[in-house]
Amino acid sequence: AKAGDVRTPFTANVCEISVKEGQEVKAGEKLVVLEAMKMQTPVNSEVDGVVAKIVAKVGDAVQPGDELVKVTPSA
Secondary structure (H helix, E strand, C coil): CCCCEEECCCCEEEEEECCCCCCEECCCCEEEEEEECCEEEEEECCCCEEEEEECCCCCCEECCCCEEEEEEECC
16 A cells, blocks of 8 residues: 555445545545444545545445545645
8 A cells, every 4th residue: 555545444334525636635644434343434645746546435344454544645
């Protein structure tokens, strides 16, 4: 995985995509919200950068390691 690739930490459903492709994000900014066992968990960017691609869709069932969002880190 490259820096900025955001992956699923656990089996869950995608309940919200909080960003758009081309959007600038900061490290710690919420990108996606996952839901598992009725608990919602935000997944945040690990880097400052730009959202290059949103891989996941709302309603997707995702497994650990599945890619959610690609963020191109700022230089």
